[in-house]
Amino acid sequence: MKFSGANIFSTPKGISLAVGAGIAIGLVEILTFFIFGRGLEVAVGNPLIIGGSLIVTTGAGIFFMREEISGLQLFSIILIASGVALMAWSANK
Numbered sequence: 001m002k003f004s005g006a007n008i009f010s011t012p013k014g015i016s017l018a019v020g021a022g023i024a025i026g027l028v029e030i031l032t033f034f035i036f037g038r039g040l041e042v043a044v045g046n047p048l049i050i051g052g053s054l055i056v057t058t059g060a061g062i063f064f065m066r067e068e069i070s071g072l073q074l075f076s077i078i079l080i081a082s083g084v085a086l087m088a089w090s091a092n093k
Contacts, residue, residue, distance in 0.1 A: 028053055044091045051084035 028049065035045045058077055061067040069077070 024056075040091060044087055048084055048087050048091070051080050051087070055081055055084065 032045075032049055035049065036042070040048075055077065058069075062069060
């Protein structure tokens with residue numbers, strides 16, 4: 001964009017959100033190495049990581065960005081959290 005002469009627009013809030021997203025992605029990658037390094041099977045670890053990421057990002061949207069969710073969305077989040085909890089519980093057996 002810079003070479004084509006287009007204006008690059010950014011705000012401090014946008015930059016801080018982008019930095020926060022980068023940090024979050026880095027933490028998820030570190031968690032992934034930690035989980036699989038302990039010998040957890042991919043069939044269990046992958047749903048845990050993806051489901052956990054969905055729960056964390058949804059929570060960030062609700063609490064930090066003040067997004068509103070419907071009852072159906074809340075029910076879906078509860079189902080995802082229940083599935084993640086069951087997968088984690090079955091991995092400890």
